[in-house]
Amino acid sequence: MTRQQSKTQGINRRQFLATTARLSCAVALAGGGIATVAKSQPLGPQAIRPPGALAEQDFLSACVRCGLCVEACPYDTLKIARWFEQAPTGTPWFEARKVPCEMCDDIPCIKACPSGALEQALTDIDQAKMGIAVLIDEKNCLNFKGLRCDVCYRVCPLIDNAITLERSRNERSGHHAMFIPVVHPDACTGCGKCEHACVLDEAAIKVLPPHIAMGKTADHDTYIDTENTTLEMLNKGFEL
């Protein structure tokens, strides 16, 4: 670097080191600031990522914020987060209540993603885990009132699989049945069609990011799969 040389001619080594040290400090301070704001922007509960998105932390290190997935989405479901919206600026998300994911068979949003923030390995949209629907309000849900609204159940692309109606006795009237929508997390893709379609002013069923919708057992927990563990023990000849 020729300029560096001509610059250092005028100043001595000590000055050079002092400047470098000062610059490093200033830049380190700036870095602390940037890191703090960048990390203090959690995904809001209602912000759902596109199908195939990596876990949030990995997603944030992978997404280059190019908007290619947004431009690829034929239903204008996805949008780019603006500053101070629910997701870190520039990253893609959607609000199911406004526009849910239509679960395209060819998943164009994933195909468009150059960074791997949306996993190319996901080719069956039914396996997507954008979020998990939770019937959050049993008080206002019309089916809980003994009515046959069923709208969320009927719009679900995985009807009778991701969401079922479970018949139970209506304790209030004593002789009517209630049909309770029940979401099955293993099958639900989090597309949000149920939340979108809910007839209430504020949806009683909401799609939440998986880490909010689901609990998590401790890794060492032996109850994770009690049934199989028991079978295994029996097969191996344990005496109970």
Add this chain to the structure above:
Amino acid sequence: MSTAKVNKARFAEDAIRELGWWKAHRFLLLRRASQLTVLALFAIGPLWGLWLLKGNLSSSLLLDTIPMADPLVTLQLLTSGHVPEASLLIGAAVIGLFYALMGGRVFCSWVCPVNMVTDLAAYLRRRFTLPRTPELPRQLRYFMLALVLLLPVVTGVAAWEWLNPVPVLYRAVLFGAGAGLGLLVAIFLADLLLVERMWCSHLCPSGALFALLGKLSPVKMTAMNAKDCNNCMDCFVVCPERQVLKPSLKGPSPIITDSDCTQCGRCIDVCAKRVFQYKNRFTSQDKPLEKSHRIAKKAENEQ
């Protein structure tokens, strides 16, 4: 040198008289056209469904086939430990190679939208003869570059992309993310009121990376006719990186080898004596003759 004085009313007057108004603003206008064209090519997609270019400067797809990606954001992914899809790596290589050939900071002056904001601040500064302010060290941008590449190591996320004004401006236009414009206003005011050319010439890590990429580029601004220089200093007034000029005008080689030069061509515009030209540095080595001229010139100057 003592006679050289900046007079705002007469700035580049000689060049305008000598070359005509168009020629004295040629590269400025071509650059603006280029910057706006690139932006427009991205914008007509979402606006009218004309998808020549998809995405934004961070990563894009040309005519649905050629991937292009910003090398800085790609490096950030890598330092965060994420291995991206091949298309992003190819895209970053495409762009990296292109600017390595064209002279890195060609991006800054011919493509980057932030340049329009900072040039405006510099123009107003000149127009209203705002006082020269103490300079920040220009190496600061390399510290910024190091910081931007280190942050993902520490935080695990591509933290700089939260603040990077280059994509922020693009997102504001393409996706209507208007709040980001506040950042551009801040840069404009800092350039105008705090430090001359504060953002592009001292801080921007993208500019730093492109400067490194362009080190070996064959395309260089060259003071071919340095012997004709009459020390009007107009090039020093417009040049965003004026430290690169002196070695070419007064030094042993007329080629501006310092890759801080943004190849903006404004020095060609404002020079009535037609001192500067774009040159391929490997084919323009008529040094010996030049050198004798230079020595004569030098002697002349020192009288």
